[in-house]
Amino acid sequence: MARPRKPLLSRDRIVAAAVQLVDAEGLEAVSTRRLAAALGVSGPSLYNHFRTKDEILDAVADTVSARVDLSMFEEGDPRDWRTALHDWAHSYRDALADHPNVVPVLARGPRRRPAGLRLADAVFGGMTAAGWPAAQATRIGALMRYFILGSAVGSFAGGFVDDEQAYDPGDYPHLGQAHLLAERRREVDEGAFETGLAALLDGLALQFEALVGESPAG
Amino acid sequence: MARPRKPLLSRDRIVAAAVQLVDAEGLEAVSTRRLAAALGVSGPSLYNHFRTKDEILDAVADTVSARVDLSMFEEGDPRDWRTALHDWAHSYRDALADHPNVVPVLARGPRRRPAGLRLADAVFGGMTAAGWPAAQATRIGALMRYFILGSAVGSFAGGFVDDEQAYDPGDYPHLGQAHLLAERRREVDEGAFETGLAALLDGLALQFEALVGESPAG
DNA sequence: ACCTGAACACCGTTCAAGT
DNA sequence: ACCTGAACACCGTTCAAGT
Numbered sequence: 001m002a003r004p005r006k007p008l009l010s011r012d013r014i015v016a017a018a019v020q021l022v023d024a025e026g027l028e029a030v031s032t033r034r035l036a037a038a039l040g041v042s043g044p045s046l047y048n049h050f051r052t053k054d055e056i057l058d059a060v061a062d063t064v065s066a067r068v069d070l071s072m073f074e075e076g077d078p079r080d081w082r083t084a085l086h087d088w089a090h091s092y093r094d095a096l097a098d099h100p101n102v103v104p105v106l107a108r109g110p111r112r113r114p115a116g117l118r119l120a121d122a123v124f125g126g127m128t129a130a131g132w133p134a135a136q137a138t139r140i141g142a143l144m145r146y147f148i149l150g151s152a153v154g155s156f157a158g159g160f161v162d163d164e165q166a167y168d169p170g171d172y173p174h175l176g177q178a179h180l181l182a183e184r185r186r187e188v189d190e191g192a193f194e195t196g197l198a199a200l201l202d203g204l205a206l207q208f209e210a211l212v213g214e215s216p217a218g
Numbered sequence: 219m220a221r222p223r224k225p226l227l228s229r230d231r232i233v234a235a236a237v238q239l240v241d242a243e244g245l246e247a248v249s250t251r252r253l254a255a256a257l258g259v260s261g262p263s264l265y266n267h268f269r270t271k272d273e274i275l276d277a278v279a280d281t282v283s284a285r286v287d288l289s290m291f292e293e294g295d296p297r298d299w300r301t302a303l304h305d306w307a308h309s310y311r312d313a314l315a316d317h318p319n320v321v322p323v324l325a326r327g328p329r330r331r332p333a334g335l336r337l338a339d340a341v342f343g344g345m346t347a348a349g350w351p352a353a354q355a356t357r358i359g360a361l362m363r364y365f366i367l368g369s370a371v372g373s374f375a376g377g378f379v380d381d382e383q384a385y386d387p388g389d390y391p392h393l394g395q396a397h398l399l400a401e402r403r404r405e406v407d408e409g410a411f412e413t414g415l416a417a418l419l420d421g422l423a424l425q426f427e428a429l430v431g432e433s434p435a436g
Numbered sequence: 437a438c439c440t441g442a443a444c445a446c447c448g449t450t451c452a453a454g455t
Numbered sequence: 456a457c458c459t460g461a462a463c464a465c466c467g468t469t470c471a472a473g474t
Contacts, residue, residue: 003455003457032448041458044449048457053448104322109377117390120378125392136413138399138406142374143365143414150368156360159327160338172335174343181356188356195354196361199421206420207413221438221474250467259439262468266438271467440473447466454459 008041011049015059022060022101030057058113061105065115067095073126081130081208082201085140088123089148089197096152103153131212140204147196157181157188226259229267233277240278240319248275276331279323283333285313291344299348299426300419303358306341307366307415314370321371349430358422365414375399375406 017038022030032053033043050056069091072084096103110116120141127137162182167175181188235256240248250271251261268274287309290302314321328334338359345355380400385393399406 003459007457009457031446033446042460043447044451044460045458047449104325104371107322107372109372109374111377111379112384114389117385117393120396121390121392128392134395135409139410139413142406142410143369143417145374146368146410146414147361147365148368149371150364150366151361153322153367153371154325154327156327156363159329161329166330167335171332172339174339174346175335177352178338188360191353192357192360192364195357195425196364196418199361199419199425200414200417201421202424203417203420207417221440225438227438249465251465260441261466262441262470263439265468438474440471442470442472444469445467448464450463451461452459453461455457 009039009045009049011059013039014046014049014056015063018056018060019063019099019102023099027057027101027104057105058111061102061108062113062115064095064099064102064106065110065113065119067098068092068115068119070119070122073122073129078126078129079131081127081132082205084126084130085123085144085204086197086201088126089144092119092148093151093193096148100152103149107149107153132208133211136207136211143200147200151189151193151196155185155189156192157185227257227263227267229277231257232264232267232274233281236274236278237281237317237320241317245275245319245322275323276329279320279326280331280333282313282317282320282324283328283331283337285316286310286333286337288337288340291340291347296344296347297349299345299350300423302344302348303341303362303422304415304419306344307362310337310366311369311411314366318370321367325367325371350426351429354425354429361418365418369407369411369414373403373407374410375403 014035018030018035021035021038030053032046035056036043036046039045046053046056050059069088072087076084096106106116110120123141123144124134124137127140128134132140158181160178160181162179164179167178169176172178232253236248236253239253239256248271250264253274254261254264257263264271264274268277287306290305294302314324324334328338341359341362342352342355345358346352350358376399378396378399380397382397385396387394390396
């Protein structure tokens, strides 16, 4: 075939096919040959549009980051950091839950990914606008990321095998019901996320009160 | 050489070499051929001791889990769940921080790994002994795991490139200092972990008070 | 039982050749 | 500029052959 009149590929088409493949079959299924085959071209063709496979995965990660709603940090009352953080955390988690196989790539950090950087910028900007000192705003961005990424990188309930025999009462006296976790996976993980998020925000509110309590009330 | 008088390999020797390799060069450096070479044997020899490479990685993950201190859930005052959770979280994080490249394997969950199951058993047992209802104890195990795994799966500060040019003020108005994060990596990540853990425990304490407040005071 | 080399079906990436 | 097939140095795993 050699060079066609109109390019067969584009960065967007490659990324879209990669998202489909990673969602359907996992990160390890994304090989340059399989991805190229899904696009109807041969493996090396991808290298006309991306320098490495890693750059393709970075682009995939950034489309996931781009789906996270950040509007709450710019609209509404800037002082209501708690509501903003709560709504953002849910939007963030939902985006990751739609593409769980991409989470290990996101775990590398924003690096130079535009949507990843916009996300970090919005949280930090939102927290400082609400009155948090810069150092604390950085910490909040980090600790929220820990919690949200951790909740998405692997299901808690899904990590337990659905086999009663696996939980010998002599070895694990408190895991008698653990084999039931797998089938209630969504419920357990969502409940834990909600409980953890509420605790995190309650705890931060306590710190915030102590902080503003030191300066004259406005 | 064929079969030697004394076996050249053992599961323990293989796991120890795999830990060294994954710590020094990362998860993707652990190939059966490289691991075998480090042990002075040929690649297929490993299959006399493990059925798949994945089983080797599971064994590696379990040695990391085994280093987490669980004594706080059995010694001391069972009612002091807050201190137990705090100390356990630090021990857990320290174990993961010593082997960050193993965290993606741990994210699969405890499955049938003995040390992983003992860890889950101890937390759940500790929380129920302290007076938390079973459903809440499960959630606490899950949400603590989210936070700790998330803090270890990728550094927050290390995810930002150390290049001032990468943070165009027009695109990211609040990231003017972000290029400094990478070099203060340890400090930033440890501060965020401590702040987040304190918030989490404060928030859970609030929930616990509400819970025991409903029944007659003891 | 426990090691070996050969072999199979894969990888990511480079490169000269085609238009 | 953008695609191709061939080639390189890798993978995980199976298996017959050796002791």
